[in-house]
Amino acid sequence: MSVEIEVGLENAAKAPKVTEDLSLEEAPKGLVNPKTKRLLFAGGAGALIALAGLYFYYHGRESTDDAQVDGHITPIASKVYGRVAQVLVDDNQAVKAGQVLVKIDPRDYQAAVDQAKASLSLAESEAKSAGVDVPRTRENVLSGTTSAAAQLLEAQANLARAQATYEQAQTADLALAEANVEKSKANAELAKADLARYQPLMENGEISKQQYDAAKANADATASALRADQEKLAQAQRNVDVAKAQLEAAKARVDQAKAEVSSARANVKQVNMKAADEQAKIAKVEQARAALEAAQLNLSYTEIVAPVDGVATHKQVEPGQIVQAGQGLLVVVPLKDVWVTANFRETQLKNMKPGQKAEVKVDTYGKTFSGHVDSIAGATGSVLSLLPPENATGNFVKVVQRIPVKIVLDPIPPEKAVLRPGMNVDATVFTR
Numbered sequence: 001m002s003v004e005i006e007v008g009l010e011n012a013a014k015a016p017k018v019t020e021d022l023s024l025e026e027a028p029k030g031l032v033n034p035k036t037k038r039l040l041f042a043g044g045a046g047a048l049i050a051l052a053g054l055y056f057y058y059h060g061r062e063s064t065d066d067a068q069v070d071g072h073i074t075p076i077a078s079k080v081y082g083r084v085a086q087v088l089v090d091d092n093q094a095v096k097a098g099q100v101l102v103k104i105d106p107r108d109y110q111a112a113v114d115q116a117k118a119s120l121s122l123a124e125s126e127a128k129s130a131g132v133d134v135p136r137t138r139e140n141v142l143s144g145t146t147s148a149a150a151q152l153l154e155a156q157a158n159l160a161r162a163q164a165t166y167e168q169a170q171t172a173d174l175a176l177a178e179a180n181v182e183k184s185k186a187n188a189e190l191a192k193a194d195l196a197r198y199q200p201l202m203e204n205g206e207i208s209k210q211q212y213d214a215a216k217a218n219a220d221a222t223a224s225a226l227r228a229d230q231e232k233l234a235q236a237q238r239n240v241d242v243a244k245a246q247l248e249a250a251k252a253r254v255d256q257a258k259a260e261v262s263s264a265r266a267n268v269k270q271v272n273m274k275a276a277d278e279q280a281k282i283a284k285v286e287q288a289r290a291a292l293e294a295a296q297l298n299l300s301y302t303e304i305v306a307p308v309d310g311v312a313t314h315k316q317v318e319p320g321q322i323v324q325a326g327q328g329l330l331v332v333v334p335l336k337d338v339w340v341t342a343n344f345r346e347t348q349l350k351n352m353k354p355g356q357k358a359e360v361k362v363d364t365y366g367k368t369f370s371g372h373v374d375s376i377a378g379a380t381g382s383v384l385s386l387l388p389p390e391n392a393t394g395n396f397v398k399v400v401q402r403i404p405v406k407i408v409l410d411p412i413p414p415e416k417a418v419l420r421p422g423m424n425v426d427a428t429v430f431t432r
Helices: 034-058 107-143 146-203 209-265 269-300
Strands: 002-005 018-021 061-071 074-077 082-087 093-095 100-104 303-305 310-313 328-333 338-345 357-362 367-376 402-409 424-430
Touching (some): 100 328, 146 209, 338 424
Antiparallel strands (some): 074 328, 310 328, 338 402, 357 367
């Protein structure tokens, strides 16, 4: 490249033309450029620092997103058969331990308890009687049959009185009660019919309100009298049952007296027989007492209570429903006692052990909660499944297995978060 330089305008003609060649060097390109080298060096150093940071951050920790919240799911089932009388809890309602959740109609089981009590009383009476029979038999053996014969006569007299009482209760008293019921029923129906006839008459003004009220009061009174007579009829029927039981007891006493007479005429060995009978009656008392306890236990099962504090959910029972023994009714989930089951790959368990610190991020809240490793399962999830794989059949493909790890969380205030079984979480365990 040439440049012409002119010196002075007035001497332009005299000055010689000077031509100067200037050479311009181009800047180096590519990796030869120092600026490029500095940028590459700085970028490489930053990448190394970032990689080192990531290494130190993730080194000594194992994470998995195959984790969920678990808890003690407590199924509530009926232990007895019956009709549901009341359901005292709503779905997803908080309940306390011991709180009544469902009531089953207890009348059948109350009747069984009453029957067991009667059987126990009878067995105790018989045992007591057998206990008295042993010394009495001994005396009768020594003194003869006079006392036994007198007791037999007394028992027969009691039987006659019981027979008469039973016949009276079964015939006269019951018939009178039934007749009174029929009479009261007729009066009640008549009074009801009169009231029905007076209703339009009063509305049309043909009779006074006082006459209508008198007819209504008469209808109410006859209805009450009918109910009272029906109660008397029921009592008369119960009296028949009582009299029949007394008659049976009297017959039993007569038989017992006859046996005592025979025993009195027997030799001294009969005393030993009475002693054995006493032991048998005592055994029957224990049997009746056990039956009573079983009946009372079944009666207590008619009130189904919550075994733990928690939330009642998955309710499958309604009033009036007939339930079977063992039928599931609802589920109680104790939300205060939950943990996390994290399924780590088997390659992640090399340095993992109970007691190590852990963190759990809950998808629902987007928060992280601290905890620790409680235990590691004794087998992989596939082995514990309903249908474990049978690798001995061939065509085995090696797959990285997962092993459940139980993580217990530190206490979480309810106002901060409530963890429910089944929630998805991300679990991280610090192995160093």
